[in-house]
Every structure is written in structure tokens, then in C-alpha cells.
Amino acid sequence: MDVSIVGSGYVGTTVAACFADLGHRVVNVDVDETTVETLNDGVAPIHEEGLADLVEAHAGPGGTGRLRATTDYGAVLDTDVTFLCLPTPQRDDGSIDLSIMTAGAETLGETLAAKDDWHTVVVKSTVVPGSTDETITPAIEEASGTAAGEAFGVGMNPEFLREGSAVGDFRDPDKVVLGADDERVSDDMAAVFAPLVEASGAPVVETDTRTAEMIKYANNGFLAAKVSLINDIGNVCREFGIDAYEVADAIALDDRIGEQFLRSGLGWGGSCFPKDTGAIRHAAREAGYEPAMLEAAVEVNDRQPERLLALLDEHVDVAGERVAVLGLAFKPGTDDVRNSRALDVVAGLRERDADVVAYDPVAAANAREHHPDIEYADSAADALDGAVGALVATDWDEFAALDAEFDAMDERIVVDGRRIVERREGLTYEGLTW
Ligand SMILES: NC(=O)C1=CN([C@@H]2O[C@H](COP(=O)(O)OP(=O)(O)OC[C@H]3O[C@@H](n4cnc5c(N)ncnc54)[C@H](O)[C@@H]3O)[C@@H](O)[C@H]2O)C=CC1
Numbered sequence: 001m002d003v004s005i006v007g008s009g010y011v012g013t014t015v016a017a018c019f020a021d022l023g024h025r026v027v028n029v030d031v032d033e034t035t036v037e038t039l040n041d042g043v044a045p046i047h048e049e050g051l052a053d054l055v056e057a058h059a060g061p062g063g064t065g066r067l068r069a070t071t072d073y074g075a076v077l078d079t080d081v082t083f084l085c086l087p088t089p090q091r092d093d094g095s096i097d098l099s100i101m102t103a104g105a106e107t108l109g110e111t112l113a114a115k116d117d118w119h120t121v122v123v124k125s126t127v128v129p130g131s132t133d134e135t136i137t138p139a140i141e142e143a144s145g146t147a148a149g150e151a152f153g154v155g156m157n158p159e160f161l162r163e164g165s166a167v168g169d170f171r172d173p174d175k176v177v178l179g180a181d182d183e184r185v186s187d188d189m190a191a192v193f194a195p196l197v198e199a200s201g202a203p204v205v206e207t208d209t210r211t212a213e214m215i216k217y218a219n220n221g222f223l224a225a226k227v228s229l230i231n232d233i234g235n236v237c238r239e240f241g242i243d244a245y246e247v248a249d250a251i252a253l254d255d256r257i258g259e260q261f262l263r264s265g266l267g268w269g270g271s272c273f274p275k276d277t278g279a280i281r282h283a284a285r286e287a288g289y290e291p292a293m294l295e296a297a298v299e300v301n302d303r304q305p306e307r308l309l310a311l312l313d314e315h316v317d318v319a320g321e322r323v324a325v326l327g328l329a330f331k332p333g334t335d336d337v338r339n340s341r342a343l344d345v346v347a348g349l350r351e352r353d354a355d356v357v358a359y360d361p362v363a364a365a366n367a368r369e370h371h372p373d374i375e376y377a378d379s380a381a382d383a384l385d386g387a388v389g390a391l392v393a394t395d396w397d398e399f400a401a402l403d404a405e406f407d408a409m410d411e412r413i414v415v416d417g418r419r420i421v422e423r424r425e426g427l428t429y430e431g432l433t434w
């Protein structure tokens with residue numbers, strides 16, 4: 001099929017490259033000229049394992065030619081289906097900001113006015129229930145001068161990939177959710193996903209658009225709450241001197257609980273859990289319901305960085321002292337620092353007037369935009385040299401291998417927020433939840 005993808009970020013680029021690999025002819029439409037040029041050179045505009053090879057194979061010189069990019073929305077006219085993969089950020093009050101979606105929908109609608117045959121539009125961005133029907137579809141209708149159901153229809157297909165493993169997650173999903181209220185839309189979505197479903201064997205959930213929208217928030221809300229619950233339990237374990245990881249390993253054997261998302265520690269960050277729990281909480285309150293469990297999940301999460309800092313306070317007054325922060329990314333495998341708990345840890349140290357020296361293998365440049373005034377070291381060893389304490393904020397594998405590097409610290413105090421450093425003789429080790 002001919003597929004257009006509007007928005008070429010983490011989701012749009014991954015989806016486009018994977019669809020091209022499955023045999024579709026795909027065009028990415030993005031307002032960012034650099035992104036478009038990069039893709040057309042056969043180079044991935046973001047860092048994701050496996051993505052560079054796919055982009056080179058399908059957009060690069062000598063490639064299959066099944067993937068290209070453009071800033072011209074007119075390209076959608078030569079396609080059957082358009083996926084909207086645009087950002088849906090948070091407003092200051094936590095509510096969803098649909099302005100970028102609406103702008104994209106309007107430009108798409110103006111373009112579709114010139115199309116002779118049926119067109120299916122699919123919202124892939126994460127949007128609160130009702131957004132597709134009440135905001136995005138009307139924007140396309142007004143701009144195109146046609147009503148949904150006449151010349152076009154709009155469906156909803158939430159995305160569940162994770163940063164750091166986006167290509168693998170997209171190719172082998174736990175489920176494919178197709179939300180539609182029009183048979184032609186369902187048929188088009190099913191046709192686009194047919195090769196993926198055949199290759200992966202993933203179950204397909206066919207539902208209406210509002211339910212599809214809600215499934216995404218339920219998924220992220222549940223996972224965020226699961227991590228907060230194990231953090232709550234981990235905090236209790238610590239009070240009792242019990243190892244929360246041993247407890248987690250045991251409860252994971254219960255199929256009803258499962259082994260994933262039971263790593264307790266500094267909590268969840270990233271571009272989605274914080275924004276999505278914020279958006280659904282706000283939407284629920286507007287609708288008249290206080291989502292107490294989601295509120296609690298956020299509250300537990302917000303407390304963890306200060307709990308980490310308090311453990312260091314028990315050992316040393318950090319004012320005027322050099323303190324190392326190991327890890328800045330919100331999770332290993334990415335240079336993304338959006339809502340990273342590490343940034344809160346750095347802020348807490350600065351409030352205490354500590355001299356902060358941070359190290360991350362790939363995320364320092366992004367962290368510098370949030371904390372330009374601290375020192376950034378080129379290695380964990382450099383960060384630890386002369387420090388009176390080290391706070392571990394991201395579970396990068398290389399931190400597990402640290403050993404003699406701790407000997408260069410002025411005081412060998414390690415407060416581990418991610419259970420990655422080994423306890424060893426000569427080291428004063430504190431684990432956040434164990
Ligand atoms: N990042 C992730 O891991 C996941 C994100 N999502 C959701 O997917 C959506 C997109 O997220 P990301 O891919 O992370 O966003 P992103 O910020 O990485 O990429 C968005 C892209 O849209 C482009 N853009 C902005 N306005 C445009 C316009 N009017 N027309 C065309 N292009 C335009 C930007 O230049 C950028 O390349 C969000 O709703 C997010 O919640 C869902 C699952 C996973």
C-alpha cells in the first residue's frame with residue numbers, strides 16, 4: 001500500500017521505516033527540513049537500535065526506494081492512508097495540548113480537498129478519549145470542506161513502542177489496537193497492518209476510536225503505577241531492612257503479577273509516563289472523577305529523588321563539596337533526559353549548594369540544556385575522582401563494572417537509585433529501596 005506518515009520523530013520514523021521494510025511504499029511528511037534531508041540521505045534522524053540499517057536499506061542511495069521524506073503535505077495525495085505521529089505535549093496544568101495535532105490536521109484537510117478518492121487518516125499520537133472525534137476530525141472536516149464518512153474517515157491506532165527498543169517493539173508488538181467507527185477505515189487499517197500481523201503473530205484488538213484512545217492511557221497508567229507500587233513496597237522493605245529485589249523476584253513468579261516493571265528505585269521519567277499520567281488525570285477530573293490510584297502513583301514517583309538525597313544527607317553535609325551523579329538519561333539506551341529523575345537529583349544537590357559533577361555516556365549534551373552550570377565529566381572515573389559521595393540515577397551497564405574507580409573518591413559513599421553498583425568492602429553503600 002501507499003502510506004504517508006505525518007511527523008517524523010521517535011514514532012513516525014520508526015513506523016515509516018518498519019512499514020517500508022514490510023513492503024509498503026512510505027513517505028514521511030515533516031516540517032523540519034533537516035529531518036527530511038537526513039532521511040532522504042538514507043540516515044536515521046534519531047538514535048534507535050536497528051533504525052539506521054532500515055533507513056539506509058529503504059531511503060538510502062541504492063536502497064529499495066520504498067521510503068522517502070518531504071516537507072510537502074501534497075505527498076499524501078498519492079497515498080491511501082495517512083498516520084498522524086505528531087507530538088501531544090502537556091500544558092502547565094497537566095492537560096493535553098492538542099495544538100500541534102490540530103495544526104497538522106488542518107494542513108492535511110486542506111490537502112485532502114484535492115483528493116478524488118477515499119482517504120483514511122489514522123491518529124497514532126497519544127490523545128485523551130474524545131480527541132479524535134471532537135477535535136482532530138472536525139479540524140480535517142473544516143479544512144477539507146467535506147464531512148467525515150464522505151471522502152475520508154479517521155481511525156485511532158495507539159503505539160506502545162519504548163525508546164531504546166523502538167524497532168524491536170514495533171516489529172514484535174504484544175498487540176495491535178485498531179480503533180475505528182467506519183468500516184472503510186477499519187479495512188484500510190487492517191490492510192496496512194496485515195504484513196506486520198502475519199510476520200509477528202500479534203493479536204489484533206478491533207474497537208472504536210474512544211476505546212483505542214483509552215487503551216493507550218490505561219497501558220501507560222498501569223505500567224507507571226506498577227513501578228510506583230514496587231517503589232512504595234521497596235520503601236517499606238528498606239524500613240524493615242529487607243531486600244526489595246528478593247521480594248520482587250518472588251512475587252514475579254505469580255503469573256498474575258509478572259516479572260516486568262518490578263525494578264524499584266528512583267522512579268519513572270521520560271517523554272510519556274509523566275505527560276500521559278498528567279493528561280488522563282486532568283481529563284478524568286474534568287469529567288468529574290478523581291483517579292486516586294494514578295494520583296498516588298505520581299506522588300510516590302515524585303518523592304523518590306528526595307529520598308535518594310536524604311540517604312546521602314545521613315552521611316555527609318554536601319554544601320561546598322564535590323558530589324558525583326552517575327547517569328542523566330531517563331533510562332539506559334537513550335540520550336533522552338525529558339523528565340529524567342536524574343535532573344531532579346541534580347536540582348536537589350544544587351539546592352544543597354553541592355559542587356555537582358555529572359557523567360552519562362550519551363545524555364550529557366541534553367542535560368546541559370537543563371543544568372548548564374554544573375560540571376560534566378568525560379567518564380565515571382573522572383566524576384568520582386575527589387567526590388564525597390556518588391548518586392546513581394540511571395542503570396547504565398557500565399556502572400555495574402565500576403570498582404577501583406571508587407578508590408579515588410574523598411569519601412567512598414555510594415547511594416544507588418537503580419541497583420546497579422555492587423556492594424563491596426570499603427564502600428559505604430546505600431540502596432534506595434533495599
Ligand atoms: N516517543 C515514544 O517512545 C512514544 C511516543 N508516543 C506518542 O507519539 C506521539 C509522537 O511522539 P514522538 O514521536 O516522540 O514525537 P517527536 O517530538 O519525536 O516527533 C514529532 C515530529 O513531528 C514533527 N512536526 C511537528 N509539527 C508538525 C507539523 N505540523 N507537520 C508535520 N510534522 C510536524 C516534528 O518536526 C517532529 O519531527 C506523541 O503523542 C507521543 O505521546 C507513543 C508511543 C511511544
Ligand SMILES: O=C(O)[C@H]1O[C@H](OP(=O)(O)OP(=O)(O)OC[C@H]2O[C@@H](n3ccc(=O)[nH]c3=O)[C@H](O)[C@@H]2O)[C@H](O)[C@@H](O)[C@@H]1O
Pocket residue numbers: 126159160161162163164220223227260261262263264265266267268269270271272273330331
Ligand atoms: O507511551 C510511550 O511513549 C511509551 O512509554 C513507555 O516507554 P518508555 O518511556 O520509552 O520507557 P520504559 O522502558 O517504559 O521506562 C519508563 C521509565 O520507567 C522506569 N522503570 C521502568 C521499569 C522498571 O521496572 N522500573 C523503572 O523505574 C525507567 O527507568 C524509565 O524512567 C512504555 O513502556 C511504552 O509502552 C510506551 O509506548
